[in-house]
Amino acid sequence: MNINWYPGHMKKTKDLITSNLKLVDIVIELLDSRIPYSSKNPDIDKLINNKPRIVVMNKSDLSNEKGNQKWIDYYKSTAQSVILANSINNIGTNNIINEANKVLEEKLELREQKGIRSSSVRAMIVGIPNVGKSTLINSLSGRKGAQTGNRPGITKGKQWIKLKGNIELLDTPGILWPKFDDINVALNLAFTGAIKDEIMDIETLALKLIERLCDQEKTLLENRYDIKVDNCEPIEVMEKIAFKRGCLLKKEEIDYTRVSHLILDEFRRGLIGRITLEYPEDIKNYC
CATH class of the missing domain: 3.40.50.300 (P-loop containing nucleotide triphosphate hydrolases)
Structure with missing residues (x-):
């Protein structure tokens, strides 16, 4: 992204x-x-x-x-x-x-x-x-x-x-900087709502968040949505959440935009759990 x-x-x-x-x-x-x-x-x-x-x-x-x-x-x-x-x-x-x-x-x-x-x-x-x-x-x-x-x-x-x-x-108003040199920094800002959702691909952003949560906070994700995520790709996890929460169109088709907004909103409000996305030791891996 x-x-x-x-x-x-x-x-x-x-x-x-x-x-x-x-x-x-x-x-x-x-x-x-x-x-x-x-x-x-x-x-x-x-x-x-x-x-x-x-x-x-x-x-x-x-x-x-x-x-x-x-x-x-x-x-x-x-x-x-x-x-x-x-x-x-x-x-x-x-x-x-x-x-x-x-x-x-x-x-x-x-x-x-x-x-x-x-x-x-x-x-x-x-x-x-x-x-x-x-x-x-x-x-x-x-x-x-x-x-x-x-x-x-x-x-x-x-x-x-x-x-x-x-x-x-x-x-003073909130202020960002002109260019994000590290994708991890950019994603973290987007996950937490520091960047307007309207300018981003919200579905890809939600998939990136799912990927991060599966890696760092798998248990919280499973408990919140009553699903299992082992050996699942992010898109599969998103689809499981969509079915659990009824984010569906006619004929049981998944409403990817709706479920993406739901996941991001529940993360930002702390409903998935208390989550720290980065620690001091992670800094060395950033650009």
């Missing part, structure tokens, strides 16, 4: 991040805990340079505990501040505010010594589309001002939001 999605507003978002970086004290980089490596935009490091940063692994309720712990250990080994969060259920969000104050403790003390009265921290939140930025902001702010949705491209422009405590947050 040739997967790329870089609409015009993403170029504008890069410019927005660059031009507003001087206004903030710290950057909150949001990753998808199911794909921490693939959901890390390589352009972000170049854009924010040496600005203090907190890595937040969001959607931790959708990834498995083993994967969460491995990635936490990985980021800690690189001396980066990392927080595990589930913004929908408001888990871990308070830790973000506490960590931001901790990282900036010396800077805030220096402000006080200089007689600067304002003790508010200005932060910028960045991440790929559909990683949960708006949901996290609503959780942090205690309001429902940021529009949310389970599809990429909801946030279109920048907005300043007052959070709990002493933090003002600059929200």
